[in-house]
Amino acid sequence: MGYIWETENLVKEFTLSGGLFKPKQIVHALQGVSLFQEEGETLGIVGESGCGKSTFGYTLMGLHQATSGSIYIDGHKIDPYKKRKAVQNVMQMVFQNPYASLNPRLKIHTILEEPLELDSQYTPRDRSIRVKEALEQVGLTVAHGERYAHELSGGQRQRIGIARALIMQPKSIILDEPISALDVSIQVQIMTLLEKLQALYGISYLFISHDLPMVRYISHRMAVMYLGAVMEVGSARDVCENPQHPYSKALVNMIGQLLPRAPLGEPLRGEPSSPLHPPKGCLFSARCPEAEGRCFDQRPPLKPWMDRYIACWHI
Amino acid sequence: MSEMLIDVRNLSITIDTFRGPLQVVRNQDIVLHSGEVLGIVGESGCGKSVMVSSLMGLLPKKQANIKAERFTIGGKDCLGFDESHWNELRGTTIAMVFQDPMTSLNPILTIGEQIYEVIHRSHAYGKEYDARKIALDILTKMGLSSPERRLIQYPHELSGGMRQRVCIAMALAGRPNILICDEPTTALDITTEAQILRLLQDLAVELGIGIIFISHNLRIVAQLCDRVMVMYAGKCVESATVEDIFNNPRHPYTMGLLMSLPQEKWHGELKAIEGQPPDLYELPRGCSFTPRCKWAMRICGKQIPMISTVGNHHEYTCWLAKLEGL
Numbered sequence: 007m008g009y010i011w012e013t014e015n016l017v018k019e020f021t022l023s024g025g026l027f028k029p030k031q032i033v034h035a036l037q038g039v040s041l042f043q044e045e046g047e048t049l050g051i052v053g054e055s056g057c058g059k060s061t062f063g064y065t066l067m068g069l070h071q072a073t074s075g076s077i078y079i080d081g082h083k084i085d086p087y088k089k090r091k092a093v094q095n096v097m098q099m100v101f102q103n104p105y106a107s108l109n110p111r112l113k114i115h116t117i118l119e120e121p122l123e124l125d126s127q128y129t130p131r132d133r134s135i136r137v138k139e140a141l142e143q144v145g146l147t148v149a150h151g152e153r154y155a156h157e158l159s160g161g162q163r164q165r166i167g168i169a170r171a172l173i174m175q176p177k178s179i180i181l182d183e184p185i186s187a188l189d190v191s192i193q194v195q196i197m198t199l200l201e202k203l204q205a206l207y208g209i210s211y212l213f214i215s216h217d218l219p220m221v222r223y224i225s226h227r228m229a230v231m232y233l234g235a236v237m238e239v240g241s242a243r244d245v246c247e248n249p250q251h252p253y254s255k256a257l258v259n260m261i262g263q264l265l266p267r268a269p270l271g272e273p274l275r276g277e278p279s280s281p282l283h284p285p286k287g288c289l290f291s292a293r294c295p296e297a298e299g300r301c302f303d304q305r306p307p308l309k310p311w312m313d314r315y316i317a318c319w320h321i
Numbered sequence: 322m323s324e325m326l327i328d329v330r331n332l333s334i335t336i337d338t339f340r341g342p343l344q345v346v347r348n349q350d351i352v353l354h355s356g357e358v359l360g361i362v363g364e365s366g367c368g369k370s371v372m373v374s375s376l377m378g379l380l381p382k383k384q385a386n387i388k389a390e391r392f393t394i395g396g397k398d399c400l401g402f403d404e405s406h407w408n409e410l411r412g413t414t415i416a417m418v419f420q421d422p423m424t425s426l427n428p429i430l431t432i433g434e435q436i437y438e439v440i441h442r443s444h445a446y447g448k449e450y451d452a453r454k455i456a457l458d459i460l461t462k463m464g465l466s467s468p469e470r471r472l473i474q475y476p477h478e479l480s481g482g483m484r485q486r487v488c489i490a491m492a493l494a495g496r497p498n499i500l501i502c503d504e505p506t507t508a509l510d511i512t513t514e515a516q517i518l519r520l521l522q523d524l525a526v527e528l529g530i531g532i533i534f535i536s537h538n539l540r541i542v543a544q545l546c547d548r549v550m551v552m553y554a555g556k557c558v559e560s561a562t563v564e565d566i567f568n569n570p571r572h573p574y575t576m577g578l579l580m581s582l583p584q585e586k587w588h589g590e591l592k593a594i595e596g597q598p599p600d601l602y603e604l605p606r607g608c609s610f611t612p613r614c615k616w617a618m619r620i621c622g623k624q625i626p627m628i629s630t631v632g633n634h635h636e637y638t639c640w641l642a643k644l645e646g647l
Binding site for chain 2: 054055189190191193194198218220222256257260261262263265266267268270271277278
């Protein structure tokens with residue numbers, strides 16, 4: 007079975023423009039990310055802020071142009087930055103902040119209709135039927151389509167965000183922190199909606215979040231990112247229950263249990279290294295309790311181990 | 322017997338808005354003992370932040386109308402306090418750490434200047450003291466690396482986790498015995514979160530400071546707190562020890578919140594609480610959780626339930642208690 011999308015050594019660098027006396031600096035946001043997605047599966051990406059998980063979603067979607075590396079869709083190499091059309095029927099995106107990602111001047115049904123207007127096969131009548139369908143798919147009614155974004159609650163707005171992604175009937179949806187701006191009880195409503203849509207339509211999700219328990223809950227496979235590179239990728243169950251990479255271990259240990267007076271999570275020492283000057287060796291070496299000799303000089307490749315991939319010299 | 326730091330009874334807060342008066346907190350009791358960590362849990366808009374702001378005297382006098390039977394903080398009756406009284410109390414008896422360390426520090430003053438200010442205002446150090454030494458001492462205790470350098474740095478030079486440590490250091494510089502933390506780790510990464518929580522736990526255990534910890538992260542509340550208040554639409558619906566809340570929840574809202582977390586660390590199915598939190602302007606009659614409650618009965622939509630008590634001060638307000646004959 008082919009992959010919906012596949013990235014090979016994806017690199018994204020941002021250049022910070024220097025001042026009069028300041029040289030230009032390069033932010034190494036993605037340092038060679040190779041991931042793929044199968045049909046109907048959820049791939050979760052976890053990591054601290056600044057680890058490049060959102061940049062990966064944006065680059066894959068063609069909202070950032072990759073510095074180097076390749077993106078394959080259905081086995082064909084494409085540049086989503088230039089060929090937006092090739093991507094839009096395969097991938098769509100839901101953004102983090104449902105308050106900022108909907109145009110406040112447009113009615114909801116106009117927002118939802120907009121992507122359909124790009125496709126000439128839809129007549130205006132078809133479009134309004136499709137909008138109605140999409141609203142119902144996310145548990146809203148036609149009446150909600152007549153409102154403006156500010157008249158809806160946060161959870162309803164995020165449902166509109168999902169409806170807008172669904173409307174092009176994509177094979178995969180990139181969800182960039184879709185629940186972190188919502189209240190706990192609303193978060194779960196969105197999670198169950200996502201599960202239901204996946205069961206009904208077989209959509210794949212790229213679920214980007216820093217909430218490890220939630221990622222574990224919804225994902226089939228999971229990638230742990232640190233400083234713009236994948237540290238460990240494998241089935242969500244393996245990674246969470248038997249983490250192998252020191253960073254995944256640290257992440258899992260930090261969660262602690264949902265039990266009264268359970269010991270607090272074990273903190274990880276230090277601050278993440280700056281993406282301006284990533285370490286020469288293993289990216290995690292500066293904070294790794296197991297780091298030694300070779301870890302500081304050579305960067306470990308992402309090697310297969312059992313049925314997952316791990317980037318660590320100790321494995 | 323530990324000392325009672327906060328004793329507030331029957332607190333109601335009404336705020337004048339453009340749409341008329343809005344009752345944000347209704348008939349609420351808050352009690353905090355020394356060395357205790359009190360967790361307050363609830364969705365946004367349930368009034369938890371307004372409630373703790375009233376404890377700091379931070380609500381605008383003109384718009385906010387605070388009524389209470391008793392309102393004592395650190396043994397002083399604060400109900401009639403004016404701004405100068407509050408200034409005496411703030412920082413020295415009660416201090417607060419805010420959610421966003423990016424915006425709660427002054428960007429044009431160095432870290433040192435901001436901490437010295439608190440030390441100078443505090444009476445805890447007497448007449449003769451070395452502010453720099455005290456500040457260094459606190460920063461070291463907060464686990465900040467190279468504290469001497471931090472004193473002359475500006476907030477923008479520090480990372481989020483470091484800034485939040487500075488905020489806690491500032492709050493503690495006046496030697497308060499009450500610390501209010503309003504979602505102190507929400508804006509932080511999980512790695513920094515774990516460090517900050519360690520710090521707070523040590524404060525309560527070692528210094529005997531009473532901590533009010535507001536959060537919507539139940540996992541942290543379970544690990545950190547001694548007693549938990551669950552708030553819904555301006556009212557505490559359940560209040561009990563952390564063991565009772567998590568092992569033996571009584572109120573349907575508390576149960577719903579617990580069901581909506583991935584349990585047992587990873588497993589278990591998530592169950593959502595359907596519906597939206599109510600609009601405080603148009604609260605439903607009776608119990609405000611009725612429209613979302615799975616077990617709602619006819620009486621729930623008519624009358625507000627009374628407080629029922631079981632076991633060890635385990636209080637909850639639900640008509641289901643009547644079925645159990647409580």
